[in-house]
Amino acid sequence: MIVVMEQGAPDSQIAHVVKLIQELGLKDHVIKGTERTVIAAIGDDRAKAKENIENAPGVEKVMPVLARYKMASREMKKDRTVISLGGTLGASVGGKKVCMIAGPCSVESREQLLTCAKEVKEAGATALRGGAFKPRTSPYEFQGLGEAGLKILAEAREKTGLAVVTEVMAVDQVALVCKYADVLQVGARNMQNYNLLMAVGETKTPVLLKRGLSASLEEFLLAAEYIISRGNPNVILCERGIRTFENYCRNTLPLAIVPEVHRISHLPIVIDPSQGTGHAHLVPDMCKAAIAAGADGLIIEAHDDPEHALTDGAQSITPKTLLETMKVLKHIAAAVDRDI
Numbered sequence: 001m002i003v004v005m006e007q008g009a010p011d012s013q014i015a016h017v018v019k020l021i022q023e024l025g026l027k028d029h030v031i032k033g034t035e036r037t038v039i040a041a042i043g044d045d046r047a048k049a050k051e052n053i054e055n056a057p058g059v060e061k062v063m064p065v066l067a068r069y070k071m072a073s074r075e076m077k078k079d080r081t082v083i084s085l086g087g088t089l090g091a092s093v094g095g096k097k098v099c100m101i102a103g104p105c106s107v108e109s110r111e112q113l114l115t116c117a118k119e120v121k122e123a124g125a126t127a128l129r130g131g132a133f134k135p136r137t138s139p140y141e142f143q144g145l146g147e148a149g150l151k152i153l154a155e156a157r158e159k160t161g162l163a164v165v166t167e168v169m170a171v172d173q174v175a176l177v178c179k180y181a182d183v184l185q186v187g188a189r190n191m192q193n194y195n196l197l198m199a200v201g202e203t204k205t206p207v208l209l210k211r212g213l214s215a216s217l218e219e220f221l222l223a224a225e226y227i228i229s230r231g232n233p234n235v236i237l238c239e240r241g242i243r244t245f246e247n248y249c250r251n252t253l254p255l256a257i258v259p260e261v262h263r264i265s266h267l268p269i270v271i272d273p274s275q276g277t278g279h280a281h282l283v284p285d286m287c288k289a290a291i292a293a294g295a296d297g298l299i300i301e302a303h304d305d306p307e308h309a310l311t312d313g314a315q316s317i318t319p320k321t322l323l324e325t326m327k328v329l330k331h332i333a334a335a336v337d338r339d340i
């Protein structure tokens with residue numbers, strides 16, 4: 001960190017700040033300029049309460065130099081992280097191949113899920129999404145089938161080879177969901193549920209971590225850091241749109257996060273254009289834009305009969321639209337040196 005002193009700060013105040021820096025176990029380096037003095041604190045100060053120094057007399061501001069996350073950062077690991085998802089179709093995310101995860105918002109019935117799984121596989125997906133535990137805004141809406149839904153997902157994997165991605169909403173569900181799922185989805189509403197982040201961090205199952213509705217990129221990466229620092233390095237970031245003043249779409253989907261994540265982190269990032277827009281007619285084009293921006297994967301809501309879907313029908317495309325979209329995505333992927 002760099003401590004900038006106020007103009008004319010006396011030597012006694014500079015000496016006091018030097019002492020505070022040394023107390024933190026850091027090395028000080030005082031640079032006296034013509035206008036003001038700047039003190040660099042050398043060493044890894046991530047675990048230190050360094051912002052307290054701003055309270056010392058004569059300090060104008062304290063500027064951190066290191067990112068607050070460490071294991072999620074590019075400085076820590078230059079090579080991009082590639083994560084195998086499971087199933088028998090070679091699903092993986094973070095490598096040259098763009099990962100396609102598709103399926104309904106919720107598992108509604110055995111027939112619905114098995115039909116949809118077969119169709120998204122035919123369209124080119126290697127992983128199946130579907131919520132058995134659903135975080136619904138209203139308590140009166142369909143909450144998911146729970147363990148019965150997980151069993152249907154496992155059967156779909158058995159029949160198709162697709163890897164299963166499904167949400168875990170609470171610490172006490174982690175063991176159960178791990179029994180059936182290949183990837184644990186932590187939903188946007190739970191991105192700051194630190195107990196849940198630590199619990200999934202204690203498993204070996206890959207985690208698809210969704211960005212919170214009002215979380216900054218730094219907070220998103222710090223949430224990933226919670227999981228990695230507990231021992232699970234297999235974190236897939238998922239941008240699913242943030243809440244803004246806009247209302248033509250359900251959320252605002254900031255695709256600039258893709259190249260920015262690639263610049264500052266080694267973790268793969270996938271885009272969810274379904275929660276990201278809220279409208280099926282916007283989904284295919286946002287899939288194209290995401291791949292063009294360098295996304296490592298897509299997680300798409302696809303439903304055979306969106307008009308009768310129990311959740312998120314308005315934003316669900318049909319497997320037929322998915323198949324058509326995939327044809328275009330192949331060209332876009334090739335143009336940015338990726339396969340799909």
Ligand code: PEP
Pocket residue numbers: 105131135186187188189210240275
């Ligand atoms: C979902 O994927 O259906 C979902 C609930 O996502 P999010 O947590 O991003 O709202």
Ligand code: MN
Pocket residue numbers: 105106275301311312
């Ligand atoms: Mn949904």
